[in-house]
Amino acid sequence: MKWRSLTMTVLATMLGIAATSAARADCESDLVQLEQAYKTRALTPTGKAALDEAKTKGVAALKKDDDAGCHKAVSDAMTKAGLAVK
16 A cells, blocks of 8 residues: 555656646746747837846746746747747
């Protein structure tokens, strides 16, 4: 019985670590997409300002492990800039 409890504890720990890593990777991919948006030729000054603001918010959310906040900041800025969110 102890072996089964130990196995379940190890598996639960591994799943928790994997979930945390996946959330961090999602925010990082959003920030990469944001950086690529700066290279768009038709970027207006208003769009650039929205991307700048999202970059600040996204980095702060990444430090807090707030994947939802990071994604919201990036997707809102991409929409304001007239770009599609992937």
